[in-house]
Structures are given as structure tokens and as C-alpha cells.
Amino acid sequence: MSPNxxxxxxxxxxxxxxxxxxxxxxxxxxxxxxxxxxxxxxxMLFSLLPSRMYGVVSNYTLLAIPLFTFxxxxxxxxxxxxxxxxxxGKAMRGLNGGMGLAIVLVGVLLGASxxxxxxxxxxxxxLTLPVLLRRGYKTSIACGTICASxxxxxxxxxxxxxxxxxxxxxxxxxxxxxxxxxxSMALASIYAIFILxxxxxxxxxxxxxxxxxxxxxxxLQLGKDILSSVLPPLLLVVAVLGSIIxxxxxxxxxxxxxxxxxxxxxxxxxxxxxxxxxxxxxxxxSISAMIFLIxxxxxxxxxxxxxxxxxxxxxxxxxxxxxxxxxxxxxLMAVLFVLGFFLEWIEISYIALPMFLPVFLGYGxxxxxxAILVALNLQMSFLTPPFGWSLFFLKGVAPPGVKTSDIYLGxxxxxVLQMLAVALVFFFPALATWLPEAIGW
Amino acid sequence: MMSVVHxxxxxxxxxxxxxxxxxxxxxxxxxxxxxxxxxxxxxxVAFQEFEWHLLSPIALIGMAYTLKHxxxxxxxxxxxxxxxxxxxxIDLFSAIATCAVGGFIAWVAFPYVxxxxxxxxxxxxxxGLSYRYLLKSLLVIGFGLFALQGVADTLRALCALAAKDGGxxxx
Amino acid sequence: RADSNRTFNWKMTNAYAPGSPFYVQGPGSPxxxxxxxxxxxxxxxKIQHFAAGELIPALEGFDAVSSGLVEMNAANxxxxxxxxxxxxxxxxVPFGMNTQGMxxxxxxxxxxxxxxxxxxxxxxxxxxxxNTGTQMTGWFRQPLESVDDLNGLQMRIPGLAGRVYxxxxxxxxxxxxxxxxxxxxxxxxxAAEFVGPYQDRRxxxxxxxxxxxxxxxxxxxxxxxxxxxxGAWDGLPEDLQAIVRNAAQACNNESLAxxxxxxxxxxxxxxxxxxxxxxxxxxxxxxxxxxVTNDTLSSMAAADPATQRIHDHFMAFRAKYxxxxxxxxxxxMNLGDGRA
Ligand code: NA
Ligand code: NA
Numbered sequence: 001m002s003p004n005x006x007x008x009x010x011x012x013x014x015x016x017x018x019x020x021x022x023x024x025x026x027x028x029x030x031x032x033x034x035x036x037x038x039x040x041x042x043x044m045l046f047s048l049l050p051s052r053m054y055g056v057v058s059n060y061t062l063l064a065i066p067l068f069t070f071x072x073x074x075x076x077x078x079x080x081x082x083x084x085x086x087x088x089g090k091a092m093r094g095l096n097g098g099m100g101l102a103i104v105l106v107g108v109l110l111g112a113s114x115x116x117x118x119x120x121x122x123x124x125x126x127l128t129l130p131v132l133l134r135r136g137y138k139t140s141i142a143c144g145t146i147c148a149s150x151x152x153x154x155x156x157x158x159x160x161x162x163x164x165x166x167x168x169x170x171x172x173x174x175x176x177x178x179x180x181x182x183x184s185m186a187l188a189s190i191y192a193i194f195i196l197x198x199x200x201x202x203x204x205x206x207x208x209x210x211x212x213x214x215x216x217x218x219x220l221q222l223g224k225d226i227l228s229s230v231l232p233p234l235l236l237v238v239a240v241l242g243s244i245i246x247x248x249x250x251x252x253x254x255x256x257x258x259x260x261x262x263x264x265x266x267x268x269x270x271x272x273x274x275x276x277x278x279x280x281x282x283x284x285x286s287i288s289a290m291i292f293l294i295x296x297x298x299x300x301x302x303x304x305x306x307x308x309x310x311x312x313x314x315x316x317x318x319x320x321x322x323x324x325x326x327x328x329x330x331x332l333m334a335v336l337f338v339l340g341f342f343l344e345w346i347e348i349s350y351i352a353l354p355m356f357l358p359v360f361l362g363y364g365x366x367x368x369x370x371a372i373l374v375a376l377n378l379q380m381s382f383l384t385p386p387f388g389w390s391l392f393f394l395k396g397v398a399p400p401g402v403k404t405s406d407i408y409l410g411x412x413x414x415x416v417l418q419m420l421a422v423a424l425v426f427f428f429p430a431l432a433t434w435l436p437e438a439i440g441w
Numbered sequence: 442m443m444s445v446v447h448x449x450x451x452x453x454x455x456x457x458x459x460x461x462x463x464x465x466x467x468x469x470x471x472x473x474x475x476x477x478x479x480x481x482x483x484x485x486v487a488f489q490e491f492e493w494h495l496l497s498p499i500a501l502i503g504m505a506y507t508l509k510h511x512x513x514x515x516x517x518x519x520x521x522x523x524x525x526x527x528x529x530x531i532d533l534f535s536a537i538a539t540c541a542v543g544g545f546i547a548w549v550a551f552p553y554v555x556x557x558x559x560x561x562x563x564x565x566x567x568x569g570l571s572y573r574y575l576l577k578s579l580l581v582i583g584f585g586l587f588a589l590q591g592v593a594d595t596l597r598a599l600c601a602l603a604a605k606d607g608g609x610x611x612x
Numbered sequence: 613r614a615d616s617n618r619t620f621n622w623k624m625t626n627a628y629a630p631g632s633p634f635y636v637q638g639p640g641s642p643x644x645x646x647x648x649x650x651x652x653x654x655x656x657x658k659i660q661h662f663a664a665g666e667l668i669p670a671l672e673g674f675d676a677v678s679s680g681l682v683e684m685n686a687a688n689x690x691x692x693x694x695x696x697x698x699x700x701x702x703x704x705v706p707f708g709m710n711t712q713g714m715x716x717x718x719x720x721x722x723x724x725x726x727x728x729x730x731x732x733x734x735x736x737x738x739x740x741x742x743n744t745g746t747q748m749t750g751w752f753r754q755p756l757e758s759v760d761d762l763n764g765l766q767m768r769i770p771g772l773a774g775r776v777y778x779x780x781x782x783x784x785x786x787x788x789x790x791x792x793x794x795x796x797x798x799x800x801x802x803a804a805e806f807v808g809p810y811q812d813r814r815x816x817x818x819x820x821x822x823x824x825x826x827x828x829x830x831x832x833x834x835x836x837x838x839x840x841x842x843g844a845w846d847g848l849p850e851d852l853q854a855i856v857r858n859a860a861q862a863c864n865n866e867s868l869a870x871x872x873x874x875x876x877x878x879x880x881x882x883x884x885x886x887x888x889x890x891x892x893x894x895x896x897x898x899x900x901x902x903x904v905t906n907d908t909l910s911s912m913a914a915a916d917p918a919t920q921r922i923h924d925h926f927m928a929f930r931a932k933y934x935x936x937x938x939x940x941x942x943x944x945m946n947l948g949d950g951r952a
Contacts, residue, residue, distance in 0.1 A: 019516050020516055021519055021520060022516060022517055022519060022520025022528070022531050023515065023535045023538070024513045025513075025515060025516065026513060026514070027538050027539060027542065031538045034541075034545070043549075049549055050546075050549055050550040050554075050577075051553065051668045051669060051672035051675065051676060053546070054553075054577060054672070055665075055669025055670075055672065057497045057580075058496065058497070058576075060492070060787075061790070062496060063467070063471065063496060066467055066468075066496070066499050067467070070464060163790030163791075169631070171814075172813070172815055174793055174819045177794075244798060247798040247799030247800050248475060248479050248800065249475045249800060250785075250787055250800045250801075251794055251795075253471050255471075256474075257472065257475065259472065260468060260469070263468070278461075281462070281465055282510075284464045285457065285464050285503050286503065286506060286507045286510050288499055289460075289499065289500060289503025289506060289507040289512075290507045290512050290513055290514060292499075292500035292501075292503065293504045293508075294514065296500070306666065353631075357631065386516065392514045395514050395516075396512065396513070396514045403518050403521070404515075404516045404517050482783075484783035484785070486778075486784055489786050552679070556678070557675070560696075560734070561695075562695050565691060565692070565693045565771065566694075566770055566784075566786060567772065567775035568775065568784070569694070
């Protein structure tokens with residue numbers, strides 16, 4: 001290997017080192033990308049940066065980030081979220097892990113409206129993490145549940161990942177949406193079963209609200225609480241999803257129904273003060289910009305990775321592989337998983353998929369099935385430590401006591417569950433292919 | 442030295458004030474476009490384009506704001522075990538890198554903005570918004586502010602390193 | 613010649629996403645163009661192709677080639693109408709000319725010289741490199757009976773055609789490509805325009821709306837544009853310049869041939885197997901659209917001298933071509949059903 005061929009590897013290693021010793025993630029990405037790009041190419045390569053960055057900040061679909069964040073921060077600052085979760089916890093009676101279950105459900109509902117991981121993880125994290133910790137949930141389990149649930153939106157249609165995959169694989173968006181439906185529900189169910197099992201095996205990790213506290217609230221009171229504190233936030237989810245289903249709003253702009261709704265609920269419940277509004281705007285701005293900072297700083301990194309022939313490196317690896325369709329699929333899964341450690345999913349889709357596509361076309365592989373395998377795999381990459389977008393986004397909104405290691409540890413079991421889902425779809429392709437055929441999409 | 446730091450951070454905070462109100466404007470604008478279209482029959486290409494125009498101030502001006510409020514993300518499990526002086530060293534490196542990254546991007550973005558200005562670039566859609574160079578100039582302003590906040594952080598880290606105990610007391 | 617052995621390594625960016633048939637890959641596509649140039653030049657001109665997002669975002673090619681960051685870009689000229697209003701005329705003009713007429717104007721009617729002159733200040737050399745042929749009016753959830761049916765209709769339609777529709781009361785919606793399907797399926801929009809039978813079927817639009825209004829009044833042709841950085845172009849030896857021109861012409865021909873073949877199959881499949889109702893717009897609507905289009909084009913031309921010049925030239929050629937085509941192409945088609 002020539003020194004230049006080693007550069008992409010050195011760049012990735014440099015990035016890991018900086019990130020692990022505590023240099024901010026965004027800065028680690030930018031510095032490693034710039035240094036490797038300058039050595040391999042000179043400054044010319046980076047003249048393309050402004051147009052790439054303008055592409056990020058003029059991306060219509062990313063409007064969902066500030067809109068959903070606003071909804072989450074507003075519910076948190078106006079203390080609507082705390083009341084909601086406490087009431088849910090009480091309503092779950094003696095069920096250990098009950099609030100965890102509620103989070104998976106919220107993840108499914110929010111996820112159905114958008115595919116922007118940053119937006120959902122941040123929203124759910126803000127809403128639920130402080131409450132879970134106060135209620136004695138083990139920090140790592142709480143973090144893992146939130147990251148995994150917040151990431152569900154990627155695979156639940158409609159989602160950006162699915163739209164992009166449909167485009168790259170040459171399938172209609174409709175078929176891919178339909179194909180993703182059953183696998184995404186299966187994945188959510190796997191999460192739910194895991195949480196129930198864990199609550200049963202280790203009740204101390206995800207305790208139900210203590211009996212004495214529950215008994216202070218009468219059944220009548222509980223009913224009233226559900227009406228006053230659970231119903232309104234649930235209405236928000238209905239507003240977002242409902243406006244899409246009723247044909248009032250397109251998927252991205254539907255997020256504004258949630259944001260506006262949270263403002264209206266805060267006003268109606270008399271919880272909106274000047275102070276709450278200021279805090280909400282401050283929180284929304286700093287959290288949204290945190291996400292954009294990472295997206296923007298990943299641009300020099302991915303530009304250098306591409307410019308330095310990182311994709312050729314991956315391609316060479318692929319060529320060394322023993323033949324066969326199954327071998328190729330397994331290898332693709334492995335490549336996606338590894339790339340997922342350090343590249344953004346958009347980059348992965350653009351780099352890895354077009355490169356491997358001719359091979360699978362040659363084998364006559366069912367592209368709809370392949371798309372779902374790829375989508376599940378990409379989703380896993382959001383959760384894999386040390387570099388998973390969901391993990392960072394949750395870190396960005398977690399209370400000070402929560403360490404990165406808690407988040408990493410908590411994500412691990414969910415990565416394993418995710419692998420289980422990939423295996424299910426791999427061995428039972430009908431999970432993905434049946435619905436599109438049945439409804440004729 | 443700390444007076445320079447405070448001066449810089451006042452600028453970042455003041456510009457951040459604009460971005461904070463852009464957040465509220467965005468929420469109201471997108472909601473208005475949805476509701477107006479469905480219930481008032483109001484629809485405008487310019488109003489739709491203005492939606493994503495608001496993303497730029499939030500993302501780009503917000504970067505320095507996020508840095509100032511320490512809302513950016515770092516992996517902390519080793520960092521927290523380091524001695525204060527090592528931590529201050531890492532902070533110094535990060536802060537200098539912030540200046541360099543922000544300064545460089547603002548510098549390469551300048552000709553990009555000028556190109557748009559010379560062409561008089563507007564929207565390709567009739568009825569859309571003109572003056573794209575104003576929007577693009579936020580790249581220069583945003584990363585410029587980012588570098589400026591990096592200067593403040595560099596000075597702060599230097600103060601911490603100069604202090605005997607590694608700056609344990611600095612906020 | 614001193615540089616006859618020199619090899620050139622160029623980059624071409626593309627406004628369309630990786631994998632798109634016609635726009636990125638397949639017969640007569642930009643990647644096909646790159647392969648042709650490489651093989652015809654014996655590897656002396658190698659062009660590395662980057663689809664949208666791989667190197668730069670979709671619509672950044674004009675500036676990138678203009679400033680020499682990449683040597684070539686593939687797109688449609690009307691994407692640049694925010695920078696150069698007259699660029700519209702080199703992709704498609706509503707009620708303008710069909711593909712044969714467009715090629716006649718560009719290659720032999722003085723169109724190319726005007727195009728080159730228009731892009732000269734930006735340091736760009738343009739040429740046609742592909743054509744989709746006639747595009748379709750689009751997908752509508754409800755059938756259209758009269759002009760009144762357009763009033764209040766929510767339609768995803770970019771560019772000049774959007775302006776014409778909005779004069780008739782249509783609400784123009786700007787949506788990213790990926791949201792067209794879910795929005796049309798749920799009725800957030802009532803209608804959407806995309807390309808033609810093959811590309812539209814690929815997007816699954818027939819699952820969202822069944823009324824397919826055919827013959828696109830707004831895009832009777834659609835030219836794929838190749839732009840080349842002027843400095844890079846001037847540095848190319850004459851034989852390589854000739855190879856580039858010929859490869860682009862070959863792709864212009866081949867991409868159209870491919871499109872016509874796959875569209876014929878796709879339309880047949882949509883109508884026979886997918887329950888799509890394909891038909892042209894009612895004459896009343898066509899007449900009204902034609903009126904408004906003429907007014908819109910005239911007022912746009914009046915606002916910009918460069919556009920006015922190109923508009924007048926285009927319209928003069930169109931008048932001449934129309935009388936020939938009435939006897940030639942249209943005359944033949946009118947001989948009777950099934951004669952194409
Ligand atoms: Na989704
Ligand atoms: Na990952």
C-alpha cells in the first residue's frame with residue numbers, strides 16, 4: 001500500500017483518537033478530514049466545501065429538526081412531559097419497565113411522522129430521560145431505550161432513508177414504504193418484549209412506581225390525570241400523524257403541527273410564561289445547532305474520505321470476496337455495519353450501494369428485500385458505539401450526570417436486538433416482500 | 442484577557458438572539474403555510490421558500506451559540522478521568538482547532554458568496570425569493586462567529602493552563 | 613503536436629441522484645458519455661463521474677464548473693434560471709418545439725451559438741447531451757373537465773409551468789422529490805408532474821393517482837445539458853474536443869431512442885395492468901394554458917434583454933419549423949391511426 005492509500009485509514013484512526021480523548025465530536029471530524037485532505041490533495045479539494053454546506057442548510061427535509069426539537073423542549077420546559085410520564089408510570093400499576101414500554105410506543109408514533117433521527121432522539125430524550133432517572137431507572141438502560149426508540153423512525157415509513165434507498169435501488173417509493181412496514185413493527189415488538197423481559201428479570205433496573213406513591217392517587221384522580229396530562233401530548237402526536245394521513249400536511253411540514261400544538265397546549269394549560277418561551281427558544285436553538293454542527297463538520301471528513309479513495313479501498317475489499325449471492329449479501333451487511341462506525345448514513349448509501357448494485361442486479365436479487373435489509377442495517381449504524389448519531393444526539397440533551405459510557409453500554413443490547421431483526425428478514429424474506437405484493441404497490 | 446473573552450461572548454449572544462427568534466418565526470411560518478393553505482386558500486412560493494431560508498440562521502449562527510453554551514457533544518469517559526492540566530490541554534487544542542476550522546471555512550466560503558452576488562442569483566422558481574447571496578453570506582458570518590468563539594475558548598483555556606491548579610475553578 | 617500524448621483526468625458532477633436511469637446510468641446517460649469519451653480517446657481523456665451528493669449537492673454544478681472546481685456538469689439548463697433567466701429556452705419551452713425541432717434549432721438553426729454566448733460570461737461551454745423526448749402533463753387525483761377545475765388545485769410543479777398554472781388559480785407546491793409520492797398519495801397535493809411513463813412508474817406515482825394527463829404542453833422536449841469549464845475546454849487538444857462533441861451528440865441521440873422505447877412499454881403497462889386512465893388535457897384547458905403561456909413568456913422576455921433576444925430567435929425558428937413539421941412529422945402522423 002502506498003502512503004496515499006493509507007491516508008483514509010489514518011484519517012479514520014486520527015478521528016477516533018481525538019474523539020475518544022474528549023475533543024468535541026464535530027471538531028474531531030473536521031480536523032481529521034482537513035488534515036488528511038490537505039496532505040493528500042492540497043487545499044483545492046476543500047473549495048467544494050461551501051456548496052456542500054449550503055446543501056445541508058438549504059435541505060428542506062431537515063426543517064423537521066428545529067420543529068420537532070421545539071415541540072420536545074416546549075413540553076419539557078412547561079413541565080407537561082414530566083406529568084405525562086409520571087401518570088403513565090402510575091397507570092402501568094405494578095408493571096416493571098412500564099415507562100420503558102411507553103417510550104417505545106412514543107418512538108413508534110413519532111417515528112411514523114418523520115425519519116430524522118436527530119429530531120426524534122432529541123425529542124424523546126428531553127421528554128423522558130430526566131423522569132426515568134428520577135424514577136430510579138438504571139442510567140444505561142434508560143439511555144439505550146431512548147436511543148433505540150428514537151431511531152425507529154428510520155425504518156418506519158415514511159422516512160428519508162427509505163426514500164433515498166428507493167431512489168438508489170430503482171424501486172418505487174411506495175413499494176419500499178410498504179415493504180418496511182412489517183419489519184419495522186417487528187423490530188418495535190422485539191424492543192417491547194425485551195423491555196418486558198428485563199423488567200421481569202431485573203426489576204431493580206426499571207422499577208415500577210412504588211405502591212405507596214401509587215396508592216396516594218385514587219383511581220378517579222388517576223383518570224383525571226390521564227385526561228389532563230397524557231391526553232394533550234398524545235393529541236400532538238395525533239396532530240402530526242393525523243395531518244399526514246388526512247392529507248393536510250406533507251411529512252416534513254407536519255412537524256410544525258406538533259410544534260404549534262405544543263405552544264397551544266402550553267398556553268391553554270396556563271403554563272406558558274415569558275420565561276418558558278425564552279428557555280424553549282434557547283433550548284431549541286442550541287440543540288438544533290448542535291445537530292447541524294455535527295452534520296456540517298462531517299462534510300470535510302466525508303469529502304476527504306471520498307477524495308482520498310476511501311471508497312476504492314472498500315471496493316477492493318469487495319473484490320477479494322468469494323462468490324455467491326448470499327456471500328455478497330453477508331459481506332454487504334458487514335461493510336455497512338463497519339462503515340456505520342464512522343460515516344453518516346447518507347454517505348454510506350452513496351458510497352457503498354451504487355458500488356455493489358451491479359453485483360446484485362447480476363444475481364437477480366429481490367431489490368425490495370435488499371432495501372429493507374440495508375435499511376435495518378443502516379439503522380443499526382445509528383446505534384453502534386463508539387460512533388452512532390443517536391448516541392451523540394442523546395448525549396447532547398442528557399442531564400450532566402449521564403456519561404457517554406452509560407449511553408454506549410445501554411445501546412449494546414439494542415444493537416444485538418437489531419441484528420436479530422436483520423436475521424429475521426434475512427431468513428424470512430416474506431416479512432418484507434409480502435405486503436407490497438398484497439396491496440399492489 | 443477575560444474581558445476580551447466576555448466581549449466576544451456578548452457578540453455571540455447578541456447575534457444568537459436573532460437566531461432564537463428565527464426559531465419561533467419558523468414554527469409559526471410553517472404552521473401558517475399548512476393551515477393557510479387548507480383553511481384560507483392562501484399559498485405562496487415565496488412563503489414556502491422562506492421556510493428553508495430560516496434554517497440557515499438557526500444552523501449557522503447557532504453553531505457559535507451552541508459552543509458558547511457548551512451544548513456541543515464530546516465523548517467524556519476518558520476525558521473525565523484525566524488530570525485537570527491534561528483536560529485543559531485538550532480544551533486548548535480543541536479551541537485552537539475551532540478557530541482554524543471556522544476561519545478556513547469562512548475564508549473558502551467568501552468567494553462562493555461573491556459568485557452568487559456577481560451573478561445576481563435568485564430563485565429558479567417564479568415568485569421565489571431573490572438575493573441568494575444574502576442567504577449564502579450566512580456561511581461566512583456563521584463560521585466567522587464560530588472562529589471568534591474559538592478565540593474566546595482559546596484564551597479561556599490558556600488562562601486555565603496558566604493557573605497553578607490547572608484552572609479547576611474556572612467555569 | 614506536443615500535447616497529443618498528454619492524458620487528462622477530469623471530473624463531472626451531475627444534478628441527479630446515483631443510480632437514476634437515463635439521468636445517471638444506462639444508454640446515452642452521462643456515465644455512458646464518460647465511458648464513450650474514455651474509449652474513443654484511448655484513455656487520454658478520463659472523466660470521473662459523481663452523481664448528486666457524492667461530491668457536491670444536486671444544484672451546485674453551475675457554480676462549481678464556472679469556478680473550475682470540476683470540469684463538467686450534467687443537468688438541465690432550466691435549473692439555472694435563477695442565475696440566467698434565459699437558460700429556460702435551452703431545456704424546454706412550454707408549447708415550444710418537440711425534440712426534432714429543438715435539435716434543429718440548436719444544431720442547425722443558430723441556437724447553440726446563442727447558448728454559448730449566453731454562458732460565455734460565466735466561463736462555460738454548453739452543449740446538449742441527452743433528451744427524454746416528450747414529457748407528460750402529470751398525475752391528477754381527480755379528472756379535469758374545465759379550466760375551473762384548476763382553481764385551487766394543489767400541484768407540485770416547478771419552474772415556468774408553475775407560473776402559468778398559478779395564473780389559472782393553481783397553488784404551486786414546492787416539494788422535494790422524495791415527498792411527492794407520500795404527499796400525492798394522501799392528497800396533500802392534488803396533482804404532480806414528474807417526467808414520463810417510465811420514470812413516473814419507477815416512482816410509483818400510479819399508486820397515488822390514476823388520472824394521467826399525457827402529452828406535456830409544458831415540456832414537449834427536455835434537453836440534458838452538458839457544461840464544460842471554458843479554461844479546461846480551451847486546454848483540450850482539437851481531437852479530444854471533437855471526441856467530446858461527438859460523444860455528446862451520440863448520447864443525445866441514444867438517450868432519446870432509449871427513452872422512447874421504454875416509455876412505450878411503460879405506458880402500455882400502466883394502462884393495461886395498473887388501471888391508469890391516460891388521456892390528453894381537454895381542449896378548453898389547453899387553449900387557456902396556451903394563451904397564458906404566451907403572455908408569460910412575453911412578459912418574462914420583456915424583463916431581460918438577453919431573454920428577449922433568445923425568445924425572438926426561438927419563436928422565429930419555431931414559426932418556420934411549424935410549417936415544415938405540419939407537412940413532415942405531423943403530416944405523416946395525420947395519415948391515420950397507428951402510423952408513427
Ligand atoms: Na419514519
Ligand atoms: Na454507527
